[in-house]
Amino acid sequence: MGAALTRYRVIAWIVGVVLILLVVIGMPLKYGFDEPVVVETIGPAHGFLYMVYLAAAFDLSRRADWSLKRMALVMLAGTVPFVSFYAERRVGRWVTTDTRTPQPVAG
Template sequence: MQGALTRYRIIAWIVGVCLLALTVGMVLKYGPADDPTVVETVGQLHGFLYMFYLAATFDLSRRVPWPFKRMLLVMLAGTIPFLSFWAERHVSRHWVPEAAPALVE
């Protein structure tokens, strides 16, 4: 279970950073710069990595076990800027009780 949590935490951070870069790219695309380069590259990368995020979340939710609604909420956290960081912290501290003592060290 600790391995599933570690995989989830790593991919949550990667997806969160990609989503923030995509948000900046959207500002550049539709703002005064009118440059779609960032959106075209980071958008595809985020979409590809988001599939791994979904798989890692599903794997963790089956090992813990979570209710279906909680699993869906954590999965959707990868689509809203900054929410994947909050969800990762919340999952690590509150929803995975066996891992919480190891993380506090």
């Protein structure tokens, strides 16, 4: 599960940074200065990277056996600026806590 967590953490940071660039730089340029080049460039990149983020979050959620609600909340974290950074930290804690917790032995 360590590799899935690493993939998720990397893509969460990338998606977070690209979304901030889009919202903080691209949107003001487009709507304030009629200069859409940043939005036209970063927008599609963010869309593609968000799909990769969804795949990584889904993969990690299946491996960690999360509830549907937790999985959906983590997936939505890539749509709000700065929230993906918070979610990345929480997910890291969830996964490391879950892997350290001894599992009951059946039988």
